[in-house]
Amino acid sequence: MRGPLDDIVVLDLSRALAGPHAAQMLGDLGARVIKVEHPDGGDESRGWGPPFVGPDQGISTYFLAANRNKQSIAVDLKSDAGRELIERLVRRSDVLVENFRTGVLDRLGLSVERLHELNPRLVVLSITGFGHDGPEGGRPGYDQIAQGEAGLMSLTGPPGEPYRVGASVADLLAGIHGAYGVAAALYERERTGRGRVVRTSLLAAVTGVHSYHGTAWTVGGRVPAAGGNHHASIAPYGAFRCADGMLQIAAANDGQWKKVAALLDIDPDMAKYATNRDRFAHRDELIADMEKALAAHDRAYWLARLGEAGVPAGAIRSLDEVYAWAQTRSQGLVVEVEHPVLGPIELPGPPLRFDGLDGVKHSPPPALGQDGDAVLRWLTEREELARREELER
Template identity: 40%
Template sequence: MTGALENIRVLDLSRVLAGPYCTMILGDLGAEVIKVEAPGGSDETRKWGPPFQKDVSAYYLSANRNKKSITVDLKSDEGIEVIKSLVQESDVIINNFKSGTMKRFGLDYETLTELNPGIVYCSITGFGETGPHKDMPGYDFIIQAMSGLMSITGDEESGPQKLGVAITDVLTGLYACIGIQGALLERTLSGKGQKLDLSLYDSAVSSLVNVGSNYLMSGKVPTALGNHHANIVPYQTFRALDGEMVIAVGNDNQFARLCTILEKPQLSTDERFQTNPDRVQHREALVPLLQEVFLTNTTAFWQKKCQENKIPCGPIHTIKDVANDPQLQARNMFIEYHHPTAGAIKMIGSPLKLSRTPVTVRHHPPDAGEHNEDIVTRFEFKK
């Protein structure tokens, strides 16, 4: 069996997370990904740590499997010619340089499409290539702040909070992957490539989904609800005797069953709480009544009760809990393989489960320039 994108070659001039995350997914799907760095290695994540394993950072390993690596000096004429030669033999080129940088290199879309009309050219920047902020540098933390995500994360006591991972990078990488595959599919009809202009800011704002829609419809500025849901009640964390858990009641029947196991059946017929809109309106009255009962027993007790009555619930896992979860182990979400420098490593696997073209780890995250000789030989570049 071969990968779904086996015949696709991707030239990856990106670094850090959004671009590399996108190209790792394409590589997981079978594409040949050629990672391009400056001599010595210019992807900053190689040095982002600790933790390191034999000088290889966990951060770099997390986003760079299934790639090959070459080093090219883009400040030299020879280096630019190498990229142009590779473009003629590639399907996709992706970069996350600041707006205008690729044009200064002579590697802008207009130039490269003359060399290869079928090239899919993906640009990832902080704010996009148009608009008044197009020249501003964009970093995940700043984008989380500006996009409104931080304003709805946390609560009154904590103040605005960022998510625990660089979520705008991850989202942009996913959107880039979707857009690239869409452009490749369209190319089978038109025979032509196209340019994708992706921004972290746009991607972050798109993730506001229902909360953003709530504001656009009502004009009411959403506030941080902590672990509460803006549109559903009860859908939040509750404290039990020995810790916290999540209850996610999605409809009125589930709420009625919850009231039964809490031995408070009268709450489901109370006119303030009969329907979800009623419960959202009277959230401040309902939640304390539920919380009082949850405090009478343990998280394990309530989770067992909820599961028996088909009420969505779940524990709040640490990353250690996640790494030892038998469900995730059964789904092969943690993979072990050998890295020539770091040795035996264990990393998070791919969530993509394809029946005929399964995801496989064909290449370890490469050392900088590891495949210089291989690529030079294959494409007959001058040394």
């Protein structure tokens, strides 16, 4: 089965999460992704857990999350033979992904200038913690550090107590932004014939999704603060207690609010609840009034009534519930692959679907170095084909 990038070759020098996630996204679109790992242990995320699975509990589920649809080769980038192999692969690749600290590729003899000397059409994706330049460029960056430095933790959790987002969202957003930049650079290359460097960082990725929180400060002069499980600008919009737990209700306009008010027997036109501005100003009172009414019935009852009324509402699911949910599976968000050690396993699936394409056939995350011989055969074939084409010209 073919994907939109089935003629693209990606050389993935990255490790941990941001770079591997970007490369995995490109692989989900059909690209051949060759993952380069150090022979001694490979990608550090192979050792991150728990949980670990397999007969000897030696396989990291963390690694499995970011490395499907890839081939693995073991290469020591500091050795002459390793650098020679990477240079050969660079000549036959379309994209190189790296998330080393600033200057590391230069010290390995693989500067941007050298990469483009080897292959002028190469698109290079470079992901750093805080940017490749500037007064703090080159700082090492991990997800939670970036969540704090980029302000996300100040917006998350109960008021006055910063919380990290549960998923490694700085890494993942950097990977998503990076893949998006690569797609744009590949499109530009069709016009110019030349590749370029695409740069992003964990800092840039999180700052880039501040959205209305950002403009609250840059335009409105107000520093946003954490609001727990309720929206920073809309009311009622958040998590509410009912008889047997919590449910979520999002009334984003006055029409939706009137439907909620009718179900809960609240006067929607009283002065303090008439408009979103009024409701937000009296949000604590509004939450109390709503929860008093919601306490009369359980979650299932209210979700059914809200659904009938056309009000956006939902449960708060645990991950086992998410992956068992028929809607999740209907969207291709769970894929099954045949792992050489674990057998058939399910992985979180890609978030994109293309009309008219069934998508790529997914392969399991590779064992360290398992594809060395296959990649060398493919590389030799590509080099021989290039030589014949050159002779014919």
